[in-house]
Amino acid sequence: MSETSTLHRILDYSARADPYPLYAELRKTPVALQEDGSYVISTYREITDILHNPHLSSDVRNLSRPTPAAERRDTPSFINIDPPEHDRLRRLAMRHFGPPCTPGLVTGMQPQLTEIVSSLIDDFANTQLVDIVDDFAYPFPVTVICHLLGVPRDDEPRFHQWVNAIIDSLDYDPKTDPPEKLNLGAQATDDLHQYLGGLLEPRHDRPGDDLLSRLANDDGPDGRMTDEEIISTANLLLIAGHETTVNLITNGMLTLLRHPHVLQRLRDEPDLIVRLVEELLRYEPPVHIVPWRAAYSDITIADTVIPKGSQIMLMLASGSRDPDRFDDPDRFDPDRQDNQHLGFGSGIHLCFGGPLARLETQIALSELVRRLDRPRLVTDPPPYRPSPVLRGPIHLHIEQS
């Protein structure tokens, strides 16, 4: 089947720098049955339809053949649970992050975000060769999420390794990948779990401002999360909180350097950044794929019946480039109207940290563009991280004058 080979080519590392032509090929079959019985959905309307379909499950137990990577999670975080449990856990976490209980948290972080960004740029302002990833796009969101969660910033080298191993194992394929890839991911999951448990323990009965302390001492209408639930939530936020934003910022800088007229416009019209980041979320999103979902019961979509228990893969980044939804979709256009992109997904699992990621990226790109002196890409395309799911450059070397 040609669809199968298209998906395999997308997942193959050789497609990392430019998967978009392959997405176009994939979209010829909006709902494509794979050799292994799973389904791949790649068109905008079909993706948004299924993300709002209550028969789509995020719970691995509803897969007739659980994926190896998804199989071994004891207490899944709310990203991998269905309502009503999902709603309860997400509500509990949201109490300390956003509206209705904590509406001003993200906007209140703006001065702090600007300060971190300025200080990082200060460090390389006079350097000719800069790695946007290592010098900036990685340390910035890590500092922010550590502060928010209450994770010591100095522990970063430890959990950085674990997070990398976990991300690597997300797209584990038993046919082509060595079992170590899965085992390393599993070990890292355990280590991170244990590490977060160690941070949580002393926070009981000690109210504090960080998210771990707040979750440990919460007394809202839904009660309190169990320790296992807190650890799973913190685990999710720690991984998602920096593995995605780093890509969004780096993809953003790369895209600006590839579109010098837009970069110049941004210098002249700083307000452009708001729409520009939305377009970035459509054009070069940090999350390309929802690797698996399950059909809780038979789902009919685009005249295809997906049988109960089937595994479903959602190609978000492909949907955001669907010409049936977006005019001239392969054009980066910060003036684009009606930009209902899939950058943060859609439906009940819409990215929890989206508002923070937006603000971080707006500030990061604005300041980079304002302060870098005639930046140029050293290599185009840059080298990419292995993951086709959370896709972004592993380094982005630029030269400035």
Place this chain on the structure above:
Amino acid sequence: MRVVVDLSRCQGYAQCAFLAPEVFRMHGEEALMYHPNPDDSQREQMERAAAACPLQAILVDQLNERDAPAEASPS
């Protein structure tokens, strides 16, 4: 500044209430209450909120004051 939200499209994602909390408030978990005529000092936050709406349901006035003559005076 004039604002209207198409609440029949709104699904309660609260992105606006994150980004412009003075203008958009959640009433309970999902219901949005907003100020249809916020102060001009809110413009930057408003633009952020409108751009971030997953349903693109927030309409901010497209006319500048000077371009909107007193059309509505009685004749």
Place this chain on the structure above:
Amino acid sequence: MSSAHTLQGFKRDGRIAIVGASLAGLRAAEALRGEGFTGSLTMIGDELGEPYDRPPLSKQVLTGWVPTDGTKLPRRRDIDAQWLLGVPASGLDLATNHVHLADGNEVAFDRVLISTGVRARPWPVEAEASLDGVFVVRTRGDADGLQQALAAGPSRVLIIGAGFTGSEIASICRERDISVTVAELGPAPLVGALGAMIGDVAADMQRAHGVDLRCGVKVTQLEGDAQGRLCRAHFSDGSTVDADVAVVALGGIRNTDWLQDSGLAVGVWGIACDSGCRAFDLNGLVTDDVFVAGDVARCPHPVYEYRFISLEHWANAVEQADIAAHNMVNAQADRWPHLAIPAFWSIQFGVNIKSVGVPTFADEVVVTQGSVPDHRFVAAYGYQGRVTAAVSFNNAKWLDHYRKLIETAAPFPPPCPTPDQPVDAKPVPVDFPGPVLLSQGATVVVTGHDPSERHVTAVRTHR
């Protein structure tokens, strides 16, 4: 406009009058300019001031957060119109294509859009309606008066009618910590629009928030004191309640009176039009130059057996305005039908209530997702085995799915389970209190025998 040539001329320098300068009228005007209409545009409205949004009047304005004049509608573009405001239209002459205004002026047009909307149904006893402290809520002026009365700290507010507006105002009163009694003739709040099952949930919500809810009673008298101020209300069960503010929330009256002699198909149910928003004349023949949009329109919906439906929904006004505007400046072959599935929302007691479809067009209802006791759920409505509507309480993210079920005539009850479907979910009768389509009395009689002479005459006795 029989030829493309004439249509081009009309788009270039034709004359369009829009009667009714609120949401539907404004959006239609913007859409006309967006469609490339460069001729003259006249906006006629009975209220002074620029078009404003009404939903905040029963919510944000009454909490005191938003000033009454703070709901002016944002503009999508300059409409370059002549505005005739503060004077209602008094007649429509289709022989000469003129709108007559109450002040004696007239406006000539080539095509006209009628978007005169509805007005609040007043308390039927005039002397009681004029007591200090008795309000309706429809206009900015109404909301201004009620907001001031609430801010003055009344001892108790009586709300007459527990439809959406009445329930929303009751919610605001509780938010402001004002004692409130709600009197509803039906068996529960919202029951007329959403049926008995949801009505029970709405009643629970009101009582849980401290509303003194009295169902199955009629307010028989509003009593004033010597100064002409409301002081007490009497109910049909013999009881009374002391209150210094009363809100009459008994729905609306469609503003069609001015069209009595127009020869159009008008009645208390609105102005009948086709799905392209073209008005029908008395005989049920479609007209060419008269269009209708918004609360006052009554048009057939193919999904609902082509039954004529009037909707007082914000989204309906917006969608119909776009359809009407498009069809006013396009040839027959390029016209659009208004096929949007109706959508509605209400915010009360901290809950986001949304609906898609037409819940009154149903015989059964079933909870498909979530928990009714937690006030987080979706209920699907079915008519003869297909899904025709859905209502969500704090579960709006799923409603798009139900809209598609309605559009595709999906089977009811939905056969496949969802992860959070209640275990005991079984369809129950939808149980509306009255007939599905309330009879309002005859509006026309048919005369003549020969097909060439048969026609319809308006009956002038209805309200």
